[in-house]
Amino acid sequence: KAGVTQTPRYLIKTRGQQVTLSCSPISGHRSVSWYQQTPGQGLQFLFEYFSETQRNKGNFPGRFSGRQFSNSRSEMNVSTLELGDSALYLCASSLPKTGAPGEQYFGPGTRLTVT
Amino acid sequence: GENVEQHPSTLSVQEGDSAVIKCTYSDSASNYFPWYKQELGKGPQLIIDIRSNVGEKKDQRIAVTLNKTAKHFSLHITETQPEDSAVYFCAASMSRSGGGADGLTFGKGTHLIIQP
Numbered sequence: 001k002a003g004v005t006q007t008p009r010y011l012i013k014t015r016g017q018q019v020t021l022s023c024s025p026i027s028g029h030r031s032v033s034w035y036q037q038t039p040g041q042g043l044q045f046l047f048e049y050f051s052e053t054q055r056n057k058g059n060f061p062g063r064f065s066g067r068q069f070s071n072s073r074s075e076m077n078v079s080t081l082e083l084g085d086s087a088l089y090l091c092a093s094s095l096p097k098t099g100a101p102g103e104q105y106f107g108p109g110t111r112l113t114v115t
Numbered sequence: 116g117e118n119v120e121q122h123p124s125t126l127s128v129q130e131g132d133s134a135v136i137k138c139t140y141s142d143s144a145s146n147y148f149p150w151y152k153q154e155l156g157k158g159p160q161l162i163i164d165i166r167s168n169v170g171e172k173k174d175q176r177i178a179v180t181l182n183k184t185a186k187h188f189s190l191h192i193t194e195t196q197p198e199d200s201a202v203y204f205c206a207a208s209m210s211r212s213g214g215g216a217d218g219l220t221f222g223k224g225t226h227l228i229i230q231p
Contacts, residue, residue: 004158033218043159043204045218056211058218059116090158100166101147101208101216106158 001027004093004107012113018079021110025072025093031055032074033104034066037088049074050096078112086114117142119207121222129230134195136225138205139187145207147216148181148188153202153224162203163190192227200229 005024013019025032033056034046045058049068066076072093078085088109094102118141128134140148146167151159165172165179165188172179176195181188192199206219 035218042223043206043219043221045220048218056216056218100210103149103161103164104219105161106151108156108158 004091004105006089006091006107006110008110009108010111010113012115013081014115015081015083017081018077019081019112020075020077021089021091021112023074023076023091023093023107025074025091026105029093029095029105030072031094031096031102032068032072033092033094034074034076035090035092035106036060037090037109038086043090046076081114083114085112087112117145117207117209117217117220119205119220119222121205121225123225124223125226125228127228127230128195130195130197132195134192134199134227136190136203136205136227137187138189138207138222139185140207140220141186142207142209143183143186145209147208147210148179149206149208149219150179150190151204151206151221153204159204195227195229197229197231200227202226 007022031050033048037043048056052068063079068074090109092104092106094104121138149164152162153159176193178191202224204224205222208216
């Protein structure tokens, strides 16, 4: 079974621009979560999508948004980029479990550099 | 919100020896505790997890223990090998009443170095 795929793997953008990152979950997985990884803050949860609906959200400004399509693929968008948005953005997919968190499997990430 | 502390930040052990990484969490409602291994240039890889209804779980050379009363959990790697060198993260999560779970809250990571 193919793992989680993320595109693009590397991206360089300028302050003020916007960016869209894409994630394809493991086949059959309907939940997609996004995380930001930086050396200073570590791994931080952005949001989770399930059945095309944002089900859960972390503590990030409204410039960070996402969506999920009917085939469970997900995109996240960052508008008005700031230097501090430079990070590795990771997508994780999981099978939902009834009444319990499901195991999350991560993709390789998209390395975003803002100049 | 949940807070996860992880120690040590760096751990160097001789090949063949055991390694132990410890984490504490703050929210007693957390009920799921996965461990991830991240190698350079790759995403985190789930290596083992434990749920709050279990005290210990083992998978070959890797084991995890959970003490709900003390709110801490630990990763144990025995007979370490060079390929175990990586950054290890602990995490915690809890179920939501509306379904699904809160996002994972991660520790800051432990850089495990296996000395030949």
